[in-house]
Amino acid sequence: MFTPSTSASLCTTSAVALDTLLGSSLSVGFSRLNTFDALAITRRVYGIDGAATRFATEKDDTFRIDASDGARYVLKISNPGETPEELDLQVxxxxxxxxxxxxxxxxxxxxxxxxxxxxxxxxxxQPYRTARLYSYLEGMPLDALRGRAVDHYAIGEMLARLQAAMASFRHPHEHRVLAWDVKHLASLTGLQTHIADPSHRAFIAEAFARFAAIEPALRHCPAQVVHNDFNRSNIVANPSGRDFVSGIIDFGDTVHTAVAIDVATAVMNQFPLDFDADGPHDLFADARDLLRGYLAHAELSRDEVLLIPHLAMARVAARALLTSWRAMLFPENEGYILRFTRPGWEHLRWFMQRDPETVSNALL
Incomplete structure (x- = not known):
């Protein structure tokens, strides 16, 4: 049975991971391309003409291309900090x-x-930038839907099917150190200085302590290459269609890590955005539906199920740290970067109001 350790130490890779973070595309700025630039690239590189529409993004330039022949595509122009190895991993x-x-x-x-x-x-x-062209998936971002319109069970099913497809995938760069890989949460301690509110800093400090307690158990969890970012913005939905999930996008955080971390990321992204930690709401209500869908196609040990709520908490903490830091670096994009961070503080407050054993049982 999984029991959080009370004597675990912080991850020994902290310094290495933080150095990698500070030199990654998360910290590299660039001049945004406009729709004219995008069309010039699609004509020159892909032989496609038409019209371009910019998508809001965090760290690259992304456009929908409506081609003259009626076809649609997605054009992504990389951040200058993205390496050839990580782009090849995604593709x-x-x-x-x-x-x-x-x-x-x-x-x-x-x-x-x-x-x-x-x-x-x-x-x-625009030095060190590259283009990728993807087929366009019809539908609407999951974050545009609310309440009963969201089929959480179907999202869990799709996550399990995607993991099964990726289980046989190998790549020379799959073991990269990634800030968004929750197993490296301890490496983010230096970002606490960017959390202005003292109560929020206290939540983060407690999150680090709780993660240190479960980190030894995490090392023994099954692992593979996973998507690692099954969030509201990366799931395309078609509520009126035969299949609720019509698209899985953005493989930018693909990495070899614990399967439980991938599930926890999806679980965390089902937390309600209009949440009051002192209210009668159940933080994990939608997440349990997702987990039921997932378990219809995949297996988790009891220890993994008990660990996932703590990993979801760790993901909330990582998001708060990384987005607060990045909003400081890129204030012109603060609204987009922090769009899920503000409700996350209520989620963290919910966790800190409960003892670790209660959190372990949140999905049961």
């Missing part, structure tokens, strides 16, 4: 899923005129 993971599970709604990666899937588009004003 290879998507192509693997398309090959082994072609029925899964994952975008198809389309080559440029020269046959490359990741195409350099550097210029004196």
């Amino acid at each position: 290879a993971a998507m192509r693997h899923v398309a090959a082994v599970a072609p029925d899964l709604p994952v975008p198809r990666v389309l080559p440029g005129i020269d046959g490359q899937f990741v195409v350099p588009v550097t210029s004196p004003a």
Whole structure:
């Protein structure tokens, strides 16, 4: 039976992980491209003409391309801080899923005129940037839906099916150190200085202590390459269609980590946004529906089920730390970066009002 340890130490990779974080694309700024730039790239690199519409994004340039022949695509221009290895990891993971599970709604990666899937588009004003072109998946972002319109069970089913497809995937860069991989939460301690509210800093300090208690158990959990960002913005939904989930997008956080972390990320992203920790609401009500859907197609040990609520808490804490830091770096994009952080403080307050054993049983 899983029991949080009271004597665990912080992860020994903290310094390495923080150095990697500070040098990653999360900290690299760039000049935003406009729709004219996007169309010039699609004409030159892909031989496609049409119209471009910008999507709101956190760290790259993304456009919908409405081609003259009626087809639709998604054009992504990388952040200058994204390395060739991590971009290849994303593309290879998507192509693997398309090959082994072609029925899964994952975008198809389309080559440029020269046959490359990741195409350099550097210029004196835009060094070290690349283009990728994906098929467009019809539907609406899950974060545009609320309440009964969301089929949480179907989301859990889709996560299990995606994990099954990715279980056989291997890549030389799959073990990269990623700030959004919750197993590295202890590496983010230096970001606490960017949390202004003293009560919020207290929540974060307690979250670190609670994570240290469960971290030894996490090391023994089954692991594989996973999506690692099954959130509201990365799930495309079609509420009136036969299949509720019509798209799984953004493989930018793909990494080899514990399966329980991937499930916990999906669980955390079902927490209600209009939540009051002192109210009668059940923080895990929608998450239990997701877990039931997941377990219809996959297995978790009892220890993993008991660990997942703590990992969901760790993901809330990581989001608070990373987004507060990034909002300081990029104040012009603060609204988008912090869009889920503010309700997250109420989620953390809910966790801190309960003892670890109660949290362990939250999904039962």
